[in-house]
Amino acid sequence: MHNDAVDKISHCDDPVVALLALDCEQHRLVSKPLDKTMWLSHMTSDALYDEHWLLAYEANVKGWLPSSSGVDHVANDPNFSFLKTNGVNFYNTALAAPPASAPVPLPTLPTVSVQKGSISQ
DSSP states (O other): OOHHHHHHHHOOOHHHHHHHHHHHHHTTOOSSSOOOHHTTOOOOGGGGGSHHHHHHHHHHHSSOHHHTTTOOTTTHHHHHHHHHHTTOOOGGGGOOOOOOOOOOOOOOOOOOEEEEEEEEE
């Protein structure tokens, strides 16, 4: 992932995008470290019960982001600690396709040529 893409993704407040980006960073598929400032703000007990619950839970369980308070917010929650203790994952990295070993080429557009007043592809 190139620098510009890393910057844009780092400012996306979507939990699924954040998890995918953190997974890419773990696999060294990013050109520079992600700016995790926004995502770190969701590493709280309250976030376990809002639209960022998946990030607040999975990033903790995977060890990708620390709890904002310094105290494990997942382990301290009676509902989510049960899931963590029993190894429940919603984002399973074992099911992912292996990262490409070489850069994936960008798609190309078909060439258009003009011959005797007509367009052919």
